[in-house]
C-alpha cells in the first residue's frame with residue numbers, strides 16, 4: 587500500500603469482523619469508505635459467493651455517474667470476477683473500485699474475516715457510526 591506502517595483500528599467493534607453469507611445472501615454493488623480493505627476467506631460456499639469488481643470506476647475528481655450506471659445495467663466489459671479459495675488473503679483498494687459479492691448457493695455459508703487498518707494509530711468510529719453499522723455502541 588506504500589504506507590510506512592499500518593495500525594489495526596482502535597475500535598472494539600470495527601477492528602475485526604467475521605461476515606457470514608448464507609444461501610441467497612449477497613452484498614450489493616458499492617464503494618468502500620476506507621481506502622483499502624483486508625480480508626481472509628475462512629470458508630467458501632458450494633457455489634456462488636463470487637467477488638466481482640470493476641477497477642477504478644471513479645476517482646476523487648470524477649464520480650463517473652454514467653460509468654456507474656453502465657455497470658449497474660450489466661454493460662461494463664471491464665467487470666472482473668474471482669472465486670476466492672479458503673485462506674485467500676485479499677488486500678483490496680475499494681474506495682474507487684466498485685465491488686460486490688454474488689448470491690451464495692448451497693448449504694455451506696461463505697465466511698470472511700474483515701480487518702480494518704489505518705495509516706495512523708487510534709482510529710475509532712463515533713458512537714453514532716457504531717450504532718449505524720452494528721446496532722450498538724461500545
Ligand SMILES: [Fe+2]
Nearest residue numbers: 617618680685
Ligand atoms: Fe466493500
